[in-house]
Each structure stands twice: as C-alpha cells, then as structure tokens.
Amino acid sequence: MSEQIRDVIVVGSGPAGYTAAIYLARAGYQPLVIAGAITPGGQLVNTTEVENFPGFPQGIMGPELMEQMREQAEHFGAQVEYDDVIEVDLTGSVKTVTTDAGEHYSARAIVITTGSQYRKLEVPGEREYAGRGVSYCATCDGFFFKDKPIIVVGGGDSAMADADFLTRYGSSVTIVHRRESFRASKIMVDRAKANEKISFELNAVVSEIHGGPQGVESVTVQDTVTGETRQIDVNGIFVAIGHTPETSFIEGELKLDEDGYIVVEGSSTQTSQPGVFAAGDVVDKVYRQAISAAGMGCRAALDAQAYLTALE
CATH class of the missing domain: 3.50.50.60 (FAD/NAD(P)-binding domain)
Known part of the structure; x- marks a missing residue:
C-alpha cells in the first residue's frame, strides 16, 4: 500500500x-x-x-x-x-x-x-498477419496498399467511409458484410455503391486469412446463407467492425x-x-x-x- x-x-x-x-x-x-x-x-x-x-x-x-x-x-x-x-x-x-x-x-x-x-474478426491468420496486410485503420495504412486489391469488413458508416477512402490507393475495394442490409446511413451506402472501384460481398464473412512471407495473399469467404466457401485474392484487409x-x-x-x-x-x-x-x-x-x-x-x-x- x-x-x-x-x-x-x-x-x-x-x-x-x-x-x-x-x-x-x-x-x-x-x-x-x-x-x-x-x-x-x-x-x-x-x-x-x-x-x-x-x-x-x-x-x-x-x-x-x-x-x-x-x-x-x-x-x-x-x-x-x-x-x-x-x-x-x-x-x-x-x-x-x-x-x-x-x-x-x-x-x-x-x-x-x-x-x-x-474489435477483431477472431479468425485464423488475423493475428499472424496483423501489420502485414491486416489493418484496423484505413487512414493510417491505406497508402501501403497502392494498386493492390483491398477488402473492408463491416457494414456501418466507418466501413463505408474506409472503403471510399481506400479507393484512392487500392486497385479495387470489396466490402464484405455478413448481412444483406447495412447499419450504415443511406447516404454512406449510396456513396459506396456509386463508386465504381467498390464492390460488395453480402451475406458473407471472412473465415480465414492466408498469406506468405510478404504478407496477406488471400482470404476465405463463407456464405452466411449456404455455408459455401471460396477464396478471394487480396493484399489488404481493413477491419471496421467497431x-x-x-x-x-x-x-x-x-x-x-x-x-x-x-x-x-x-x-x-x-x-x-x-x-x-x-x-x-x-x-x-x-x-x-x-x-x-x-x-x-x-x-x-x-x-x-x-x-x-x-x-x-
């Protein structure tokens, strides 16, 4: 004492x-x-x-x-x-x-x-590749993924804003969201949908992150409705789930x-x-x-x- x-x-x-x-x-x-x-x-x-x-x-x-x-x-x-x-x-x-x-x-x-x-995804590969492809701050790390494919995980305003910001750097940006609808405000969703560099993977979750010595190389995405999985080639994963x-x-x-x-x-x-x-x-x-x-x-x-x- x-x-x-x-x-x-x-x-x-x-x-x-x-x-x-x-x-x-x-x-x-x-x-x-x-x-x-x-x-x-x-x-x-x-x-x-x-x-x-x-x-x-x-x-x-x-x-x-x-x-x-x-x-x-x-x-x-x-x-x-x-x-x-x-x-x-x-x-x-x-x-x-x-x-x-x-x-x-x-x-x-x-x-x-x-x-x-x-908040983390808590999936295999997330901790291993944190700082080597997995990021939680678009404004901090977006620059490092210039001309590379990027995924943003989330469905709120932060995810939409991050995706829009990251189109300045990435060759493409894919928003992965576990539901069909978004928590984000309509104006933010509409802005993302109007951006030709942004695509959507809905009713989907990232279930595993894969990579090598240079960092992230791909992710496994699972359909929340059918349970089916597939791999997407990607170098940057930005987690925006709160x-x-x-x-x-x-x-x-x-x-x-x-x-x-x-x-x-x-x-x-x-x-x-x-x-x-x-x-x-x-x-x-x-x-x-x-x-x-x-x-x-x-x-x-x-x-x-x-x-x-x-x-x-």
Whole structure:
C-alpha cells in the first residue's frame, strides 16, 4: 500500500497518456503513469510506420514514437509503472487506483487515457498477419496498399467511409458484410455503391486469412446463407467492425455513454467526477488518431493543472 498522496496519476499511456505526462511533469507535478502491463504505448506499438504524425518527414515506427514520448515524460520527472489498473475509487478529494499487482496509489487528480481496442474478426491468420496486410485503420495504412486489391469488413458508416477512402490507393475495394442490409446511413451506402472501384460481398464473412512471407495473399469467404466457401485474392484487409473502449475497470465510477466511452463536459476533458479527466480514444469515437489523442492529452493535463492550482 502506497501511503503517499500524489498530485496526479495518469492511467494509461499511448499518445494521450504520455503527452499528458509530459505537460504535467514540466509543470512540476511528477505524475505517476500506470502505462499498462502488456501493451504500454497503446495501439501505436502494434503499428509499423507512422507517416502522418507531424515532425517526422520520413515517418517513424509506432513503437519508436511511443518510446520517445515515454523518454520525454520521464526526462521531465514522470514515473512510469508497467501494470494494469483493475479498480478505482474516484469519489472524494483523494482518488485511489488499484493495480493488478495489488498496489494501491492515491492522488488528488486522475487523468484516464486507457484508449479503446479494435474489435477483431477472431479468425485464423488475423493475428499472424496483423501489420502485414491486416489493418484496423484505413487512414493510417491505406497508402501501403497502392494498386493492390483491398477488402473492408463491416457494414456501418466507418466501413463505408474506409472503403471510399481506400479507393484512392487500392486497385479495387470489396466490402464484405455478413448481412444483406447495412447499419450504415443511406447516404454512406449510396456513396459506396456509386463508386465504381467498390464492390460488395453480402451475406458473407471472412473465415480465414492466408498469406506468405510478404504478407496477406488471400482470404476465405463463407456464405452466411449456404455455408459455401471460396477464396478471394487480396493484399489488404481493413477491419471496421467497431471499437471497445477500455473502461471496464471504472465500474460505475464515471458517467459513460451507451457505447461505454467516458463522457466529458463540452470541449473540456472534465468527467462526471471532480478532479478526474479523460483523453484520447477512451473519449473520442470519431477521430481516433495519434495526433488528436496527443492534443487531447495536452488539454487533460492543462485541465488537471488548473484543478490542482485551485486546490492550493
């Protein structure tokens, strides 16, 4: 049990968490960052080359970017612990977090940046070819599939938007959806249908992903009505079946929306509990970019700093 009451704890890492830690550390608050046990650094540690983060004209590898952010936070006085928060008490003037290792930490302010996880297909080959043909971010990875056949899996607005965006790069884009009808809005479906580079495989699911040393080469598609299967040659598979925010540890401590994302007040990062702030993909279900998460992490740090200053 840690007896020290800290000024601020950052729960989570990634661009939002490390940026918040940099700002808070430079302000003299010596934040504790509980970065996660398995994938500290968030989604970017599973990303290859990042070409759209400002300041890196030649691009930078996702893990390297997160490593540099972590080093910068520590340089200014942040402390990083590699553990998972499993329980929190966010009421009162002093908040407490409990980690998987059984440690208890207390602070006057908390910044939550635990992000969200892409929903997976959970089919053979998906994990093996993640980053080598299987992607969950069209705007991040579309460029790597220039003049190559692409599949987008999903039937919502995100899938339609991704398919439309990917026609800028791919030789063709096929939308694979398990039903005949779509969850997407009519305008998004109509736009996809009007794009001559987009075709549809309806009442179908991807049941297996195949590839070789160079990455994905084909997929097995199964008809959901007849059960019949066939192979489609493809080099890029973009999975757009939704996200799951990492908020299970909160358990009623904060107001969440119907999808489980943390609700903040207006354009601020203030949550439903005073002294608790949230940033990044655990809040943002629209943009989900490293640079927008970093910007929100900055805002959360400034909001937390203002809160702590008011307590003095």
